[in-house]
Amino acid sequence: MAERAPLSPRVRLGLHLLGLLALALLPPLLTLIDEPFYVTLATRVLILALAAVSLDLILGYGGMVSFGHAAFVGVGGYVTGILAHHAFMGDPLMLFGLAVPGMNEALIVWPLAMAVSAVAALLIGVLSLRTGGIHFIMITLAFAQMLYYLLVSLQAYGGDDGLTLWGRNTVAGTDLLADRETFYYVCLGLLAVVVLAFRRLVDSRFGLVLQGARQNERRMRALGVPVTRYRLAAFTLAGAVAGLAGVLSVNQAEFVSPTLLHWTHSGELLVVVILGGMGTLVGPVLGAFVLMGLEEVLAGVTEHWRVILGPVLVLVVLYARAGLHGWVIGPRRHADADGEGAS
Amino acid sequence: MRAPGPLLEVEGLSKAFGGVTASDALSFTVMPGEVHALIGPNGAGKTTAVAQIAGELKPDDGRIRLDGREISHLPVHRRALLGLGRSFQITSVLPDFSVLDNVALAVQAHAGHSFRLIRNARRDARLRDPARAMLTRVGLAAVAGRAAGALSHGEKRKLELAMALAGHPRLLLLDEPMAGMGGEDSARMVEVLQGLKGTVAMLLVEHDMDVVFALADRITVLDGGRVLATGDPEAVRADPAVIAAYLGEEGVACQPC
């Protein structure tokens, strides 16, 4: 796959809007061809994309190769699951002597879950960002695994088997999310908001510092920038958004188990970002569709589809590193022309 | 106001790498506004000294003061914000960003924290205007929109200088700013530095003696991590120890360049 010249910003924006429109039209279309089951699958893709976009912020823009991102997805998911569990059982959650009532209300639970994920990311980030390179990869993986084992050991919440929920979260007391299509649109809306917000973020002062640190950390420090705290902030923010993806995932499946933060899911998120094109924010959305599609197709061919997916992955890394986004839309934005002009 | 003391005081700086003593109880000062050349043969410990002043290397012993304030224990970025600007011996720019982005980031670094998440920094006149002015000053205005990684070597060196200057430093640490530049570029760079003379103090590491004698107010000669001599150019040129250890051979060897 040779990289092509980048498309003009206007064409690129047009393509992105077209993509959004296509996603918006997907449910009625699927209903029309009588395949409503695929709405569920597409919802799962959107949720995966949301987690991958959050990883792209720290990976593609911040240069932080986190191999533990699924941990934050899992934390968000478990906050949702545990609160719902207590709401159902009617007993409060005892935390350090504090009684937290069970809850099912999205307007409270979702921000709360994001906050808890952010705190987890902050703590892991503080430790992991003391080093870089290979260390960072292994340390994020290890801490994610620690959370995995921790949740496995929590017998009160099903241990290995996880928790089954009795329905999705309520929104302002209504069961809005129970409807398959509504839930799809909620996921799509949140994904669009996050992509747009991140788009702004990466061009802000904060975003430029983050990208500068990826390109040349030493230079940034010599300029007077304490890069670690910006990286940590980005890592925490990405953790919060990953937590939101976890919330959605648990609502979608009405089930949560430690598998959600299994290390292979962290690997999968990396694959999605690379497949789609890292440092593009939109690429990971493409990547999510392609990976899930590929899995769906391969799984139809053979039960042992990973024996094919694995080598495909190796080939992609060796020969198609620009990712789908680079292939379709052109290479990642470098200097962005002269940095002026419309975008 | 207190009497104008030295801007930079290096006192007893020592650093060893395994068996190699790269800095051996170095002491010297840089006065405000002065161009102070740090010279010495390859491996004399010039880069090591600069790296310790900038804060990248932790000295084994010794003190560094900037304007009377001890900075020995501050991290790199704090020292930069206190007024140390830096260009590296091996060029160091942000390759994916445009030339203008590079300098604008330098301006931004000195304009307070960067926890500003929404406004597009590439359209922020408070960053772009000074950056553009700086590019004009070093002669890079024409390539402002190019990716820094695509610049020629000479252009990158100029960009480094522009980034260092953008923070309005009080002391520029220049590690061989002309290394690897062609004759013309190099002459242009000397001109630029000459133009800066008096407005900002410089600690200039340089091998080319013509450049050193053209720019320096004072010279410190290093050899084997030790200060061999320090003083004004005439005195250093006449110093028998320097002639014997350094200028003697190097002067001859360097004649063609």
Add this chain to the structure above:
Amino acid sequence: MLLFVEQVLNGLQLGVMLFLMASGLTLVFGIMGLINLAHGSLYMIGAYVAATVTLHTDSFLLGLAAALPAAALTGAIIERVVMARLYAREHLDQVLATFGLILFFNDLMVILWGRQPLFMNVPDALAGTVEVLPGAPYPVFRLVIIAVGLLVALGLWYLITRTRLGMRIRAGASDRETAGALGIDIALLYTGVFALGAMLAGLAGAMAGPILAVEAGMGESILILTFVVVVIGGIGSVRGALIGALLVGVVDTLGRAFLPDLLALVLDRATADGAGTSLSTMSVYILMAAVLVWRPKGLFPGHG
């Protein structure tokens, strides 16, 4: 007290297994700058081959004799076909490609051997127990594992510090160009080092066979523990790998054995059991965090 001795020995046994894994991983990190997630797959391959040959021939020695070359050969092939193209790439690319290899090998094992785990017996000659202390019998096989691990450590130390090959390895680690100038065939050296690491992983897998279930994916939990070891020990350091491995092995084992009881001294039994179990699963990671705070580059940064 007797229980304590037994648990310490268990910890050492886990420790030397981790060392066999970590030494290969850290050599490859240190010398080629490569992060190889598929190291656990080589462990798994060693286990499968050893188990299969042992089940067919009734000889654990034959199983071992087959497992080592099988793992080494697989390693050499992986190195030549995939890794050699990744040395100049970012760590991210290495992570992704080797992640792909894990997916491949896990499913390949399922195809070849099915989903049922294989169980192999401890070889008859090593099946008994000996009294390590009066009244404290301990399985001979586990003692043998400890001995083998320590012998390998000694051998590696000798190889790296005392032989020409070791000198070449160190030259290759410090500087590709110098090594090339010394007339060392870098490509061959790299393949050799990778195969050596693979063989050690295969050895660990083969010896784990009689203790654990041999199944697809068995390499992954030990791989992640190995990462913890390498982070604690310092990347590239074989000595660090040894110290880190023993530390992690002992802390993990003792944590699981005694933390619930220890906590029961200050908490009520049920809470202590729950919290103790949770805490003990986290103990080595907490150890890693502590080392990171204290020495971000590990206990023995750099080579050695």
